[in-house]
Amino acid sequence: xxxxxxxxxxxxxxxxxxxxxxxxxxxxxxxxxxxxxxxxxxxxxxxxxxxxxxxxxxxxxxxxxxxxxxxxxxxxxxxxxxxxxxxxxxxxxxxxxxxxxxxxxxxxxxxxxxxxxxxxxxxxxxxxxxxxxxxxxxxxxxxxxxxxxxxxxxxxxxxxxxxxxxxxxxxxxxxxxxxxxxxxxxxxxxxxxxxxxxxxxxxxxxxxxxxxxxxxxxxxxxxxxxxxxxxxxxxxxxxxxxxxxxxxxxxxxxxxxxxxxxxxxxxxxxxxxxxxxxxxxxxxxxxxxxxxxxxxxxxxxxxxxxxxxxxxxxxxxxxxxxxxxxxxxxxxxxxxxxxxxxxxxxxxxxxxxxxxxxxxxxxxxxxxxxxxxxxxxxxxxxxxxxxxxxxxxxxxxxxxxxxxxxxxxxxxxxxxxxxxxxxxxxxxxxxxxxxxxxxxxxxxxxxxxxxxxxxxxxxxxxxxxxxxxxxxxxxxxxxxxxxxxxxxxxxxxxxxxxxxxxxxxxxxxxxxxxxxxxxxxxxxxxxxxxxxxxxxxxxxxxxxxxxxxxxxxxxxxxxxxxxxxxxxxx
Ligand code: ASN
Numbered sequence: 001x002x003x004x005x006x007x008x009x010x011x012x013x014x015x016x017x018x019x020x021x022x023x024x025x026x027x028x029x030x031x032x033x034x035x036x037x038x039x040x041x042x043x044x045x046x047x048x049x050x051x052x053x054x055x056x057x058x059x060x061x062x063x064x065x066x067x068x069x070x071x072x073x074x075x076x077x078x079x080x081x082x083x084x085x086x087x088x089x090x091x092x093x094x095x096x097x098x099x100x101x102x103x104x105x106x107x108x109x110x111x112x113x114x115x116x117x118x119x120x121x122x123x124x125x126x127x128x129x130x131x132x133x134x135x136x137x138x139x140x141x142x143x144x145x146x147x148x149x150x151x152x153x154x155x156x157x158x159x160x161x162x163x164x165x166x167x168x169x170x171x172x173x174x175x176x177x178x179x180x181x182x183x184x185x186x187x188x189x190x191x192x193x194x195x196x197x198x199x200x201x202x203x204x205x206x207x208x209x210x211x212x213x214x215x216x217x218x219x220x221x222x223x224x225x226x227x228x229x230x231x232x233x234x235x236x237x238x239x240x241x242x243x244x245x246x247x248x249x250x251x252x253x254x255x256x257x258x259x260x261x262x263x264x265x266x267x268x269x270x271x272x273x274x275x276x277x278x279x280x281x282x283x284x285x286x287x288x289x290x291x292x293x294x295x296x297x298x299x300x301x302x303x304x305x306x307x308x309x310x311x312x313x314x315x316x317x318x319x320x321x322x323x324x325x326x327x328x329x330x331x332x333x334x335x336x337x338x339x340x341x342x343x344x345x346x347x348x349x350x351x352x353x354x355x356x357x358x359x360x361x362x363x364x365x366x367x368x369x370x371x372x373x374x375x376x377x378x379x380x381x382x383x384x385x386x387x388x389x390x391x392x393x394x395x396x397x398x399x400x401x402x403x404x405x406x407x408x409x410x411x412x413x414x415x416x417x418x419x420x421x422x423x424x425x426x427x428x429x430x431x432x433x434x435x436x437x438x439x440x441x442x443x444x445x446x447x448x449x450x451x452x453x454x455x456x457x458x459x460x461x462x463x464x465x466x467x468x469x470x471x472x473x474x475x476x477x478x479x480x481x482x483x484x485x486x487x488x489x490x491x492x493x494x495x496x497x498x499x500x501x502x503x504x505x506x507x508x509x510x511x512x513x514x515x516x517x518x519x520x521x522x523x524x525x526x527x528x529x530x531x532x533x534x535x536x537x538x539x540x541x542x543x544x545x546x547x548x549x550x551x552x553x554x555x556x557x558x559x560x561x562x563x564x565x566x567x568x569x570x
Contacts, residue, residue, distance in 0.1 A: 014116040014173040016082040019107055021100065022090035023123030023149040025161040034153070036090035041121075042067050044155060045084075050166065053079075071169060080173035082119070085111075093123025093130070093149075098242045098343060101133040105238040108138065108145060112236055117144040117172030121165070124149050124196055124204055127182060131191030133242070133340035135180040135364045140234040144172040147191060148183045151204055160185065160202040167216050175220075179228050179365070181213060188214035190228070192337040192366040197308070208309035209332040209368060228365040243268060243346035246339055250306065251275060257286035264294040269342035270301045271335050274322070278303045278312030278329060282321040295326025298352050300345070302338045302359055304330040311368065314416070324453070328359050331367040341366065383409045383421045387428045406430040407441070414442035414458070417451040422458070432461055439469040447475040447491065450484035455491070465496035474499045480528045483520060488527050497529050511536035514545045519557055526561045533562075 020026065026041040027034040045051040052069040062068050062081060071080040085107060091100070108118055122130055131147045138145065148168040150161030168183040180191035182205060189207040197206040214222045245268035249260065264270060272291075274280045281287060295301055303312050303322055311332040314320050323329060330338050345358045362369050369381055386409060406425060410432050413421035422442065426432055435441045443463040446454040455475075459465070468474050476496040479487040498506060506525060510532055513521040522542070526532060532542045546554040 012077060013079045013081055015114065016080055016117045016119055016169055016173045017107075017111050017115040018082050018084045018119045018121060018169070019104055020084050020086045020090070020121040021093075021096075021104065021123075022087065023093055023121060023127075024152065025121055025148075025150040025154050025165070026090065027092075027153045028155065034092075036092070038086065038088065038090060041154070042069070042084045042086065045069055048162075050162070071166075071173075074170055074174065076174060078174060080169055082169055082173075091123065093126040096123075096126045096130060098133070098244050101130055101137065101340075102240045102242065104130070105134060105137045105240050108134075109236075109238040112143070115143070118146070119165070119168045119172050120145065120147040122147050122149050124151065124184075128191075128194045128196055128205070128334070128336040129340060131180055131182045131194060132334070132337040132366070133343065135190075135192040135337075135366065136341055136344035137239050137242075138180055138236070139239055140230055140232075140236045141180065142176075142178045142236055144175065144177045145180045145191075146172045146183050146188070147181070151200060151202055171214065171216070171220060175214075175222060177213065177222070177227055178230065179213065186216045187212040188216070190226075190365055192340075192364055193334065195308070195334050195336060206308065208334075209311070210365075226365075239344065239348065241347040242343040244343060245269065246342045246346070247271070248273060248335060248339060251280055255281075255287075257284055257290050260287055261290040261293075264290060264299060264301075267299060269346050270294075270299060271330070271338045271342065272301050272303050272322075272327060273306045273335055274303055274312070274319070275306060277307075277310060277316065277319060278305055278314075278322065279316050279318035280322050282318045288321055288325050291322065291327060292325040300342060300352075300355050300359060301327045302330040302333075302342065303327045304333060304335045304338050320417075328356055330359075331369065333367045337366045380413070380416060380418045380421045383413050383418070384424045387421070387425045387430065402428075402430070403434075407434045407436040410434070410442040411436050411440060411445045414445040414451065414454055415449060417446070417449065417454050419454060419457050422454070426461060432458060433463050433467070435467060435469065438471075439467070441467045441469075441475070443467065443475045444469055444473070444478050447479040447484060447487050448482050450479070450482065450487055452484075452486050452490065455487050459490070459494050465491055465494055468499060472499055476528055480524055483524050485524055485527065488524055492527065492529065506530035507534035507541065508536040510534065510542035511538075511540060511545045514542040514551075514554060514558070515549065517551065517554065519554070522558065523561060532558050 020041060022036045024034060026036050028037045046069060053072045057063050057070050062070055067084040069082055073079060104120060127147055127149060134145060146168040148164040150159060150164050152159035154161030164184060171188060182189045182191050182194050184205045185203045189205060189212050190210055193207040193210040194205045196204055198204045211223060211226060213227055214220060247267045248271045249263055250273040291301060305312055312329045341359065345355050349355055410422060410425050422432060432442055441463060443458045446458060465475055476491045477499055479491060510522060510525055510530055535541050543558050
């Protein structure tokens with residue numbers, strides 16, 4: 001429940017610090033265009049009855065305090081006393097750089113104990129970057145920090161600055177919303193979920209993947225369910241170290257591998273803006289190699305969609321290939337949140353796997369990790385959570401539950417090609433070689449799916465190539481059935497051979513593949529160790545079948561396969 005700071009016992013005054021950094025809200029026309037005017041805003045607000053109650057200020061000696069004003073009584077009979085801290089110089093937010101975020105963060109930290117809430121007056125152009133950056137920098141925030149500004153200067157007759165500033169002051173003075181937020185056009189948004197979508201409309205911001213935290217209509221309605229709850233509460237502090245070796249790379253049709261490579265070379269962290277649900281061209285091996293080389297050398301690349309709404313998913317092969325190149329799926333994070341999260345995370349730790357983990361984690365409500373209806377065995381997060389929770393206790397029955405659940409969890413992780421989830425299960429003490437209720441091991445599943453890296457991982461962690469499921473199939477016969485050539489080769493190298501039944505059936509199978517002219521099928525069976533000289537059920541070999549039907553090209557092909565096979569010493 002979000003407490004309003006009003007109530008029977010609640011103090012009738014609250015204090016808000018307004019950090020005024022610049023932006024259109026305080027700009028005046030000049031021959032060179034709109035520019036902020038130092039000192040003008042506080043003097044303007046002092047003269048507006050809706051922003052300053054002179055009588056109350058005199059009566060309570062607020063006049064003596066520099067740049068301190070007081071709002072008229074709010075509906076809940078509260079006085080919001082606010083002090084304006086004006087920056088010098090005041091900036092058009094297009095001129096903001098990470099050092100400016102650091103200054104704001106420090107000012108919040110220095111004044112944290114003295115105020116109930118903070119309002120940051122800021123230009124709209126880069127406000128979403130600042131609100132995102134501050135959301136990460138402010139660790140264990142317990143008070144509201146609300147950014148706002150306007151599309152039209154507050155000094156003009158018709159403007160949006162008045163409503164925006166008033167709303168931000170009232171919400172920050174009346175409610176304990178422990179988040180960095182952005183208030184615009186009667187809506188309070190989570191700061192790391194917003195993006196500027198309109199340069200003219202008063203409704204200039206959108207939070208495409210998260211509802212507003214509050215709406216200010218006749219009443220101010222707080223959406224309590226989605227207000228951020230700090231999972232590890234602690235003492236408030238601002239992390240002022242940021243790494244600015246980051247950049248945004250937006251894909252476009254025709255982008256070349258060379259330009260991608262050149263860009264990646266200069267960066268420690270990159271937001272890759274991809275198409276649709278996180279897709280990139282996968283028919284240019286050089287481009288994927290450039291990405292893979294960069295991630296291998298420690299560059300953190302995060303995949304964000306160019307779409308305004310929606311999430312990066314693994315639905316398409318074009319997206320999955322990015323994951324294989326080490327690119328981290330950014331879910332439904334905005335590019336602004338992803339970029340500033342990179343600045344924060346890269347400065348927080350040097351450890352590459354820790355960096356990747358932080359980028360994937362939900363640090364401040366910036367990413368939707370799991371929707372309830374996605375709770376299923378093929379969800380990496382779900383598998384990891386179950387794996388971790390099962391390892392919490394070592395009581396006997398929990399251990400038994402863990403043993404029973406590990407195989408299907410590990411098989412599910414193998415199915416989605418998720419080495420991270422397998423690693424978590426292994427770290428929790430799970431045996432990755434156990435079979436499920438049908439005796440199918442993670443290696444069977446990875447072989448069926450053709451996940452070569454997972455097969456490699458499992459083999460290097462003790463998985464047996466000889467494990468048989470209830471149908472007598474081993475991982476090699478599974479890989480043959482689904483024609484996973486590379487997996488077949490790898491399994492053969494590690495000692496796999498066709499299991500009894502398959503070995504016996506090989507002759508007949510080869511004959512029928514030969515009869516139907518299926519070269520691929522023949523090749524994969526021979527790669528798996530089948531001998532084209534083995535007779536089928538009618539005593540003829542595959543070679544005799546193709547000779548009989550006069551397919552000379554296939555006779556050649558089979559002869560080649562056989563000579564390759566004898567070359568391998570089999
Ligand atoms: N250029 C201005 C700024 O971002 C735009 C605005 O505030 N509406 O500072």
